[in-house]
Amino acid sequence: MTRRVGMEVSFALSEAVKNCNVDVISAYPITPQTHIVEELSQMVADGDLDAEFIMVESEHSAMAACCGASAAGARTFTSTASQGLQLMSEIVFIASNMRLPIVMAVANRSLSAPLSIWGDHSDVMANRDSGWIMFFVESGQSVHDHVYIAYRVAEDSRVLLPTMVNLDGFQLTHVIEPVELIEKADLGDFLPPYDPQIQLNPLKPVTMGPAGTPAMFTEAKKAQEVVTWNSRAIIDEVWEDFGKRFGRHYKAVETFHTDDAETIIVSMGGLSGTARAAVDKMRKEGKKVGLVRIRLFRPFPAEDLRRILSPAKVIAVCDRAISYGGPGGPLCSEIKSAFFGYSGAPYIANFIIGLAGRNVWVTDFEHIADRAQQLVLQEEPAPYEIIGLRE
C-alpha cells in the first residue's frame, strides 16, 4: 500500500534513494542540500540502508568517489548545490562520457558572488553542457517519483548516462508537502538490480577513462551526443511504465490551459506551481493564458515545444538565471533556437525571475503575461526584462 504522508521534500527524496537500494553514497554537505544527505547518513548509521556512506573532504571528491563506485558496478547517489556543484564540476563532465549512471539531486541555489544560499538555476545552468540527463521537478511527489525514474533511465543499457534531478533549493527542499511514498514492496520490478555493461573487474580487466587522441575524440563526442538524444525515447518509455504502475503520468513538457491560449508562460521547476495559480486566476477573468512546464531540460524537448507553443501569439519564458553578456536567460535562448528557421513562430519574450530565492508572486506572473502582450506591439524585439528589479 502506498502511504500518503506529510513530509519534508528532502526526506521524501532520501526515502526514495533508500528504496532504490543504493550501494554507495558519497556527498559533502552544503545548504540547501544538507537535509537530503543528513537523512541518508542517518539511514545508513541506523542500519535501515545497507550502503557505504563515503565521507569526503569536498564535492570534487564526492563526485570522484561516485565515479569510482559506479565504475565498479555500484548503484551510486550523491547530492549537492551551488558552489558544491561548481567544485565537483570537473568530474561531473567526466561521468557522462565515461557512461556512469550516477544519480545526483541538485538542490538548485544561486552562485556567489555576492554570497547567496538561496535558490535559483545558475548552478545547474553553469553545468548545462555536462552531458547529464536533466530533470526539473516541481513538487515533493515528483521529486520522490523521479529518483526511481532517474535510476531506471540512467541504468538502461541503451542509455548509461548520469542523471540529475533538479529541485529548487528551499522552495522545494525545505517545504513539507503531502507525498504518496512508494514502498519498496510496491516498486516491484520497475527498478531491476543494476546490471553494468562496463565494469572494473579484476577477472576481466579494462581501462576506463583513457586518453582520447585527436583521432578519436571527435568520434567519442559524436557517440555521446547521439546516445544523449536517443535517451529521450527511453525516458518517455520509463515515464509511461511509471504511469501505468503508479498512476502518476509525467511528460517532458507539461501543459495547462494551452489549447486555446494566446499567451503561454513557460517555466521550469518549483515556481511553476505559482505560475499555475496565476493562470487559474487569469482564466477566471477570461484571459486566454496558458502554462508550459518543462520537466526535461536535457535532452531538450525542442520538437514538443514547437508543437505546443506554435499556436500561441506570445510566449513568456521565465528564467531563473542570466547568461551575462549573452542573450538573457539560458532557457529562453534554447526556446528561441528551437523556433529559429521555422515559420509561424510566436513572439518570444524573456523574463528573469526569482534570482537568489526572491519571492515570485501570482501577481508577478500576471504582470509577465500582460507585459509579454505589450512587447509584441513594439517594433523591435525586446531584450529580456528582470521582474521586480528596483530601478
Next chain:
Amino acid sequence: MAQSDKPRWQELEIGCIVTDPGSTRYYKTGDWASMVPVTDPERCARCGLCWVFCPDMARIRDQRTGAFDVNEFYCKGCGICARECPTNAITMQEVTD
C-alpha cells in the same frame, strides 16, 4: 578524405573503454602530426644528423642502403630533421589523411 582504418563513432566501445592490456603499444602518437618529413634517398648523405636531432627517435635507418627515413608511428612532424639536414634531403609535407 581517404578511407581511415580508425573506428567510426558507431564502433567505439561504451565510454571509450580499452579492453586489451598493453594497448599503448598500438597508440600511434604519429596521429598528432600535421606535417610529415619526406626524405629523398638520392640526396641523403647517410650522415645521421636527423637521427641525432630527432627528439622522438622517429628517424630510422634502412639497413640495406643506409639512408634515413621517417617512422610515421611516432613522428610528430616538428621539422627539426628537415631544418638540420645538411643536404636538404628532407622536405616537410602536409598530412593528407
